[in-house]
Every structure is written in C-alpha cells, then in structure tokens.
Amino acid sequence: MKKKSFSWYFLILVLCIGVLTTFSGCGSGPLNAPKDFTIDSKGAFSFKGVSGANMYRIDVYLTKYISNGTISKDAQIACTANVAQSKGTVKGTASSVKALPYGNYTAVITSVPKSGSKRTKSEAVFSSAFTRSGSLSVPAISVTKNNWGATIKLTDDACKNYLEKEGAYSFKYQVFSDEACTKMVTEGTFGKDITHNPNAAPGPNAINYNNASVDFAVAEGQATSYWVKCMAVGNTELKVTDSEWSKAVKVDIDGKKPENNSPFGPPAGQ
Structure with missing residues (x-):
C-alpha cells in the first residue's frame, strides 16, 4: 500500500508540474x-x-x-x-x-x-x-527663367525618391556661362529641409515639396545663356556619399535688369 500511495503522490506531482509549465503564460500582468x-x-x-x-x-x-x-x-x-x-x-x-x-x-x-x-x-x-547608408542618386532638376535670373528646382520625382528611399540632406548647384562648364558664374546650396506639401493646390504650378528650389540672379549685360549643374550632398557621419554632378541644363536669360531696378533679385532659397 505504501508503494501505491507513493506512486499516486508522484504521479500527482508530475501532473502539477506539467500544468504549471503549460499555463506559465496565464494569469495577469505584463x-x-x-x-x-x-x-x-x-x-x-x-x-x-x-x-x-x-x-x-x-x-x-x-x-x-x-x-x-x-x-x-x-x-x-x-x-x-x-x-x-x-x-x-x-x-x-x-x-x-x-x-x-x-x-x-x-x-x-x-x-x-x-x-x-x-x-x-x-x-x-x-x-x-x-x-x-549608401550613395545618393544624381538629382533631376528643371531650370526656368524668372524675373531676375532663373529658378533651379528638383523634380517632384527626385524629391519623392530622396525622402522615401535615400533621405534628404542638401544640394549644391553651379552655374556656368559656357557649355563646357569651365566659366563658373555662381554657386550655392539649397534643399536642406525638403518636406512634402500635402496641401498643395492642384495644377502644373503646384508646389508639392517645400524648400526644393533656389533662385540665382545675373547682372545686366552678362551672357544670355547659362548651364546649370546640381549634386546631392551626403553625410559623413552616416556614411552617405555625395552623388555625381548632374548633366548641365541650359537656360536662356535676356540679361535685362529686373523690374525693381536692381541687378540682382531677392535672396536665394525658398
């Protein structure tokens, strides 16, 4: 009888351990x-x-x-x-x-x-x-004449790519007075804080991305044709490398003074 009692106690103990193990995730709390x-x-x-x-x-x-x-x-x-x-x-x-x-x-x-x-x-x-980390892609840009010179603008597709796939940092541009791009007229940076504009009014002139363009001005009497190049600037800390320079985009400017009678327009940037 003692052996049978011991066997029953042992069996009950094993079952209890199994139940506790099985339901160890039960109860309450995190x-x-x-x-x-x-x-x-x-x-x-x-x-x-x-x-x-x-x-x-x-x-x-x-x-x-x-x-x-x-x-x-x-x-x-x-x-x-x-x-x-x-x-x-x-x-x-x-x-x-x-x-x-x-x-x-x-x-x-x-x-x-x-x-x-x-x-x-x-x-x-x-x-x-x-x-x-990785290398930035070459920026796609458009260059259009304005009242005091021209506007350099990243295309919407380029902005979308940088924000969604590569990260937006900043961009360098250079403006030349010759097609071979040996005579630089001006240079600068823009686009440090590109953001999507969800409230842009529809239409061909919609500003779908903020801080994605920059203006450059030319003095009266300068050459009437310019060639513009752009590159995406990386981030050393994040091991993101610069893109290559884009192909030069030509823009024709009449070289006349702006309507405000100043040889230069407003400050660069948007």
Missing part, C-alpha cells in the same frame, strides 16, 4: 520581455523568445526620437515587423528595414499576448542603433 535582441541594417534580427507570447512586434524608429530608453511622443514608426511565437532563439529578417531611407535607426521589440488574454504586452527592449 509578459516577460524578449532577451538578447539584435538587428542590423539589412533587417536580420535575433532574440530569445518567452513563454505565453502570441507574437513579437518589432518597431523601428529614427534614433533621434529615442533617448534614455524613452520614445519621444512625436516619434513616427519608420517600419514594423510581426514575428510569430517561438521559444528559444528566434532569427529572421524584417525585409521592410532594407527599404528605409538612409539614416540612424533603433528598433524596439515587445512580447504580445493573445487577443482576450489577461496578460499585457511586455516592456520594450531596445536594440543598439544601426545605420542605413
């Missing part, structure tokens, strides 16, 4: 957070999963929005990846990371409970910062 989370600039990630999670969520932010383990209230999620539940070491690739514009990023991962569960998501675990 789930345990994933551990040893890493992610690189190509989206390859690794972390240790936890019991009770239904899935894991990875959110990526520009690093400038994160300070001392806190996400700024005005931060925008750059991209997101959902990872299915798994225990042990979990590895995979968040493909959306490879499409991010150049810049410094930090990823945040949380354990997410099942819908209807009394458990809540875990505290956030932050990755080390990683950098998306």
Whole structure:
C-alpha cells in the first residue's frame, strides 16, 4: 500500500508540474520581455523568445526620437515587423528595414499576448542603433527663367525618391556661362529641409515639396545663356556619399535688369 500511495503522490506531482509549465503564460500582468535582441541594417534580427507570447512586434524608429530608453511622443514608426511565437532563439529578417531611407535607426521589440488574454504586452527592449547608408542618386532638376535670373528646382520625382528611399540632406548647384562648364558664374546650396506639401493646390504650378528650389540672379549685360549643374550632398557621419554632378541644363536669360531696378533679385532659397 505504501508503494501505491507513493506512486499516486508522484504521479500527482508530475501532473502539477506539467500544468504549471503549460499555463506559465496565464494569469495577469505584463509578459516577460524578449532577451538578447539584435538587428542590423539589412533587417536580420535575433532574440530569445518567452513563454505565453502570441507574437513579437518589432518597431523601428529614427534614433533621434529615442533617448534614455524613452520614445519621444512625436516619434513616427519608420517600419514594423510581426514575428510569430517561438521559444528559444528566434532569427529572421524584417525585409521592410532594407527599404528605409538612409539614416540612424533603433528598433524596439515587445512580447504580445493573445487577443482576450489577461496578460499585457511586455516592456520594450531596445536594440543598439544601426545605420542605413549608401550613395545618393544624381538629382533631376528643371531650370526656368524668372524675373531676375532663373529658378533651379528638383523634380517632384527626385524629391519623392530622396525622402522615401535615400533621405534628404542638401544640394549644391553651379552655374556656368559656357557649355563646357569651365566659366563658373555662381554657386550655392539649397534643399536642406525638403518636406512634402500635402496641401498643395492642384495644377502644373503646384508646389508639392517645400524648400526644393533656389533662385540665382545675373547682372545686366552678362551672357544670355547659362548651364546649370546640381549634386546631392551626403553625410559623413552616416556614411552617405555625395552623388555625381548632374548633366548641365541650359537656360536662356535676356540679361535685362529686373523690374525693381536692381541687378540682382531677392535672396536665394525658398
């Protein structure tokens, strides 16, 4: 009888351990957070999963929005990846990371409970910062005559490309009085803070992007034809390299004084 009693007690103990193990994710309160989370600039990630999670969520932010383990209230999620539940070491690739514009990023991962569960998501675990870098593409520009000289403008497609794929930094331009581009008349920079303008009025003259153009002026009596080149300026800290210079775009200017009787127009920039 003693042996039978011992066997029953042992069986009950084993069953209890099994039940506790199975339902260790039950109850209330936050789930345990994933551990040893890493992610690189190509989206390859690794972390240790936890019991009770239904899935894991990875959110990526520009690093400038994160300070001392806190996400700024005005931060925008750059991209997101959902990872299915798994225990042990979990590895995979968040493909959306490879499409991010150049810049410094930090990823945040949380354990997410099942819908209807009394458990809540875990505290956030932050990755080390990683950098998306590369070479900028050659800017596409238009150059049109205005009342005091000409306006150099990035095309809407170019602006869209820089903002969505490469990151907007700034642009250099050079103006020449000869087709061989050996006699430079003026030069400058523009476009440091290009932004999309969602409220642009429709039409051929719509300003769909702010800070995407610059004016240059010429003195009365200067040559009537000019050739303009432009390049995108990179960022050494982020390992983003300059683009090559664009092909020269010709613009014809009459060389007359502007209506305000000044040989030069208003300050460059928009």
